Amino acid sequence: MTDLFDGVTGLLSSTFGGWVDWRPIDFPAQTVRSIFRRVPVELTADNGESVLAMQPIWRVARGALPRDPLAGDLIVPTDGRTYRITAVQEGGSPAGDRFLTCELELVT
Numbered sequence: 001m002t003d004l005f006d007g008v009t010g011l012l013s014s015t016f017g018g019w020v021d022w023r024p025i026d027f028p029a030q031t032v033r034s035i036f037r038r039v040p041v042e043l044t045a046d047n048g049e050s051v052l053a054m055q056p057i058w059r060v061a062r063g064a065l066p067r068d069p070l071a072g073d074l075i076v077p078t079d080g081r082t083y084r085i086t087a088v089q090e091g092g093s094p095a096g097d098r099f100l101t102c103e104l105e106l107v108t
Contacts, residue, residue: 020058023074027066034060035099036077043101046089056083056104062090069102082107 020036023029038056045051058075062068069075073085083104090100 018078020060020078021076022060022065022069023076024067024070025072030065032060032064034058034064036075038079043089053103055086056106058083058085058102058104059099060102062098062100068100074107075102075104 018033018036019031020034021029021031036056036058041053041057042050043053043057058069058077060069069085069088071085071087075083075085077083084107085102086105087103088100089103090098
């Protein structure tokens with residue numbers, strides 16, 4: 001049944017996303033097509049309820065990188081600013097390539 005959802009994340013990333021540089025501490029930097037949002041955005045909490053995220057977020061498909069993003073990794077979206085990942089949450093989709101939502105803080 002999860003096969004029905006596989007590939008949707010990539011479609012959403014290519015439609016609504018852009019290129020983001022991922023700079024982990026233990027791998028070479030990579031550029032990945034993903035979704036970065038700096039304005040408040042509505043997210044779905046683990047209990048299924050909607051919450052308003054007031055910090056910037058980055059959504060990247062699981063499997064798009066050599067490993068899942070971790071707290072402490074840096075990203076640089078097209079706005080040229082550098083952000084640090086403070087927390088990573090898994091999306092509620094059953095798809096294998098579901099979004100990972102990373103909460104961010106501005107570094108520079």
